[in-house]
Amino acid sequence: MKTSSNQILSMAFDDQGNNKNNFHQTVVVLVPLPAQGHLNQLMHFSRIILSHNIPVHYVCTAKHILQAKVRVQGWNPNSISNIHFHELQVPPFASPTPNPNDETKFPSHIIPSLVASTHLREPVAALIQSLSSTARKIIVIYDSLMKYVVQDVQHISNAENYIFNSICAFTTSTFYLDRIGKPPQESSVFIPEVPSVEGCFTTEIIDFVTSQPEISNFNDGSIYNTTRVIDGPYLDLIDLVDEEQIKEIAIGLEQSKQKFIWVIRDADKGDIFDEDGVRRHELPNGYEERVERFGLVVRDWAPQLDILNHPSTGGFMSHCGWNSCIESITMGVPVAAWPMHSDQPRNSVLIAHVLKVGLAVRDWAQRNELVTAPDIEKVVRRLMETNEGVEMRQRATNLKDDILRSMDEVGISSVEINSFIAHITR
């Protein structure tokens, strides 16, 4: 089988990996973490992809590509000339010998090579950008610890990102339960023997992991090197992540008994007109009918300004991107702040603590924890039903008036714009 697929591949592609028309439907780019167990798995994965006649680009430093090649077992990677190895440059890194006296057995000595790999960010982005014109779709499959390196791919409109986990779903799910602060006993698949993470990692590797950007808003899916035969229930458990939060919001909103419009959609894709793979989130059974008389669920782009400008809008639960902040403030609508990333956590502080025209849905420190339905209900009621909420709304209205005045002919905003125009036309 190996030989015959080789033959097909070598007929279909020249040695640049281009087919006769120089254009592919799909091209896969693999971005491994430069450490043995990780290099190895994506190397094996490349063979599965190649067997479907899809070109594969394997991207790492020259040294680590060599490492992956010389150590691969069971097949000879050179026999498949259709893997395109891209040997990218990183600055020289220290390569100390393992220290037998280290307190933990974690291989701290490879940290410099991992840190050096962060320099792959620019060349990887450039490579994928150049590949993006050679195929309808570029599929970037990256090691779960290479988020930093692939983060620019989100801006390439025909690229999709898939995270490759080289550890099993069982273990991943236990880390996940730790992270959302859910007592493992409450999980349907609780295993009492799971030890604490003490002694498993060093602070350096934890720093490396936590310095990776949040990628959930540009992640198209997750791949595990495992099988449902051994990991099935844990794969299902991990799958619940987003859906669980959505369920809590749904119930919290319903129980708050407030009228609401809920815009429920994923973050924009690079190309918003390409609806491929856009998810439709499932709400609890019969939900939309149950809330029909007071709640409206919108699954598409919503006319946010019109909604905020409507006199019956009393509050806005928002991720606090700066655009939404400006829109809400200038419309005099107080905000329930639920920041996700980037500037949003600090914008929320401006809203809730400095301007006092809103409140936080949860502390940023608890960002990875599930916000439960009762918490959602409480926040919504605080904003809509309490004196505290009335005061926020009053301050928001005052702020709105001040802002409108600043846009008068003699207001400070107009004065500054006019002086800028005068400056550039002087």
Ligand SMILES: *[C@@H]1O[C@H](CO)[C@@H](O)[C@H](O)[C@H]1NC(C)=O
């Ligand atoms: C998963 O890992 C095992 C062990 O290294 C390897 O034999 C197998 O090829 C890997 N599969 C994939 C798809 O990476």
